[in-house]
Amino acid sequence: MRKVDPAKHRARRQYILHAAAQLFAAKGFERTTTAEICKAAGMSSGNLFHYFPNKRAIFHAIFEEDGADSGESKAERLARAQASDDPWAALLEVVELLTADAMNPVAPPLVMEAVVQAHRDPELDALLGRDNAQEHTAVATLLAKAAAAGQIDPALDPHDAATWVLALIASLYTSAATDPAFRPAAQLPVLRLILQRFLKAPPLDVHPPRA
């Protein structure tokens, strides 16, 4: 056959990305050298740069890998959730979808690193921004529908509330990255409790007295 299967080329790329992700998570982008990536991937410098044009492209590719492996892409699952006729249940599914990665030990530090790098890398910033906008739209849509269906407090602004829902989810990653004692899986119920109490309508007409 002609042309070395593109499948093999793709597999090799994935292997490099996997090795690089570990390093970037442990040491950050700048302190991870291409030489280390070569060693971890078991190949030479000349070969590494045959697969990726530069170090930054490797980092980007880690966050571009979407769908393909799983049956359904994240975007598809978000879209399907938005169309649900039980917005609250759909919201809980979205929360589960977005928190799943936090259980993977490399994800939290990797996400932190990506956020920091996005400050000085417009391309990465745009990439993460698109992801975040997608998630924000999905959550805000569900919150609006849930409010209309009487499932949550209708007084909440869907946009602001969605921002905080995503912030709480992000806390799972930042806390895991910061505090070695923090176990995302164990804290998931607390996260759900906070969301429920925050979003569910105030019990009666109780107005908490604040001085």
Add this chain to the structure above:
Amino acid sequence: MRKVDPAKHRARRQYILHAAAQLFAAKGFERTTTAEICKAAGMSSGNLFHYFPNKRAIFHAIFEEDGADSGESKAERLARAQASDDPWAALLEVVELLTADAMNPVAPPLVMEAVVQAHRDPELDALLGRDNAQEHTAVATLLAKAAAAGQIDPALDPHDAATWVLALIASLYTSAATDPAFRPAAQLPVLRLILQRFLKAPPLDVHPPRA
């Protein structure tokens, strides 16, 4: 008088730290060169290293500057809050104390960078860990007292709840660092609302005995 007032030496150090903080916030630790710090501080390389032994020491010093300038140090204010006889009010004061810095535009990215750097810098990790432990103790103590006083849900575990209170506060910094549209000052009331709904006792019977 004696030579070289220590005051002048200290002022010069502070000036370097101020200049360096801006750069570290904008470009991160690794991508900020000592040459840039020299330029921003208006001095030569040889002189910069007269004030600090190395680049990392400059970064550390930014997070060590505590108290001295303000009338009362953060540790003192936390200790005083813990002794309050109105735990809920004291908790709100602690929240205000810990969120104040988020309004300073350089603080959020700087905090993010510190967290990331702490992963590979044990000394910095210890420094931030001490700060965080102090805050966690203060909040957990106040939550336990507030529960005993019937001000919040007594079913909450003070340790876990304190972790999430601090996580919510941290969200103010991470969101500000991530999303240019996020205005910490404007979102502070939402943060307070979430805390109130999360922590206050389940609606049914218990109500705060405050009058």
Add this chain to the structure above:
DNA sequence: GTCTATATATAGATAGAC
């Protein structure tokens, strides 16, 4: 205390053989 000049090292990326 402040400067200029530079030692030292290490990084990312490329060239070109096989």
Add this chain to the structure above:
DNA sequence: GTCTATCTATATATAGAC
């Protein structure tokens, strides 16, 4: 596609004059 060898740039930190 994969390698070895290396170019080029740039960074931290130091030496030593003033």
